[in-house]
Amino acid sequence: MSYLSEQQIIRRKKLNQLKSLGINPYPSEEYLITDTICKIHKNFIEKENVSIAGRLMRLRILGKASFGEIKDHTGSIQVYFTKNDLTSNKMKKEDVYDIFLKKLLDIGDIIGVEGFLFKTKMNEITIHVNKLTLLSKSIRPIPQVKVDKNKKIYDAFSNVEQRYRMRYVDLIVNDDVKDIFLKRTRIIQEIRNFLDKKKYIEVDTPVLQSIPGGAIARPFKTYHNALGIPLYLRIANELYLKRLIIGGFHGVYEFSRNFRNEGMDRFHNPEFTVLELYVAYKDYYWMMDFTENMMKHIFDLFHEENHDINFQIPFPRISILDAIKKYTGFSIKNMDQNDLRKVCQELHIEENIKMSKAKLIENIFEEKCEKHYKNPTFIIDYPIVMSPLTKKHRCDNSLSERFELIINGKEIANAYSELNDPVDQLYRLKEQIKLSEKKTDDEFMLIDKDFIRALEFGMPPTAGIGIGIDRLVMLLTKNKSIQDVLFFPQMRPEKKGKK
């Protein structure tokens, strides 16, 4: 047990005093609530009796009367206690105010109050409490954030490390944090509704995979004891959704938690959420139209009023080669690796002999072009070498039928006409391995032969898309770090001995 602070010791003493007075600080009975705080504010009726429960956020004791503030999941309300009127179960009336309320109750405790509504002379809706019930004792002090009339915040609980490590405290104390996560949930619900209305089927596919496919990334590795085999946490679910399209589903989607064992920064968490959608008999042009409509629907519902991004449709469609030409002056079509390296040198972009054509082109685009696309823009027709799971472009063998949606200079979605030629697919995956083996010989660069087998049975022409949900939520809530849109972002373990 680590050392306890003075305040923790005091609260533990109070806990024992409560018990010795016959008050259970953690009662098990249901507590009957008649109203939420939000409802009381909306439908105020003078003298109406109410019963609510929540966390005591503030307590101002002024002699024989006191004011407090109680917060539930819908809001906060002022409560008023007087020595004459306050009662509680299992306690003599004369002790309730002087001992229970004044000495044993703490800010942070979860309490239930019954009483009638009135307005103070400051015109604030308040509950005149007749009966006070302790529902859960808090033995650790919460940060005291104060807000004045002008909504100015004092002593905000603002240490980011503590906020992420103790998100529960962050949520108790910082109201705007909860709003971000409620919005995240509503965005996901709205996307789900949109897809369900189109009769696409929400599915679950394996998180534990023996061959981590569908992307190139370092996976997390684990081990199945009974089977005696290594398993990997999925880096993508793409190959499984395509198997379902082969199996006859016309459209499938999954909000996929993916795991990648790579660096972390404000855009990358080791686990993150992607919406993957695959629709049979469609191509990437159709998918662009679809994406535009879905995004517009979501933006109309959720974007902040003062957003400086213009979400008007249609979104411009620009080929990646044109984008590069526009922002660098170089026409890189048909360039080989050597030429591309020269271009990189001239543009002062890092390059080396080990980088593939695909990597070099990607670097040029990311360094010189991506940041210019603030408003939603489709970047289309990526060179085929960059896209091993994508169909060759119908008009140009060197290109693929792929697009990315860029918003605010960041990739939000990645989509293509899915490659359904099993022979070509096998060839391209082998090429991919050749390229990557130059850099690393990690064992996870295996070909998913079952996926090739599935393709051999025939996959309809299919359009697929992956949308980065975390980044979408960041965009719509105007947060600059992925950690702010994840309840529990990944952190290194805390030091031992920390209180």
Added chain:
RNA sequence: GACCUGAUAGCUCAGCUGGUAGAGCAUUACACUUUUAAUGUAAGGGUCCUGGGUUCGAAUCCCAGUCAGGUCACCA
């Protein structure tokens, strides 16, 4: 992985060129029956992130480490 910045009371922070640690809120005690950043008086509360070093003396200077944030690198 590299560089920059930071870590002091429960929370938010101050602490100068080295001299045994301060404020506000919170806590404790007293007063106060309409407060709302309640007020007044008094009190308590610290592994100054950890470990070394320099020094008569280190929160402060130096070295190493831990954790966090930022920038870059990595990342289809």
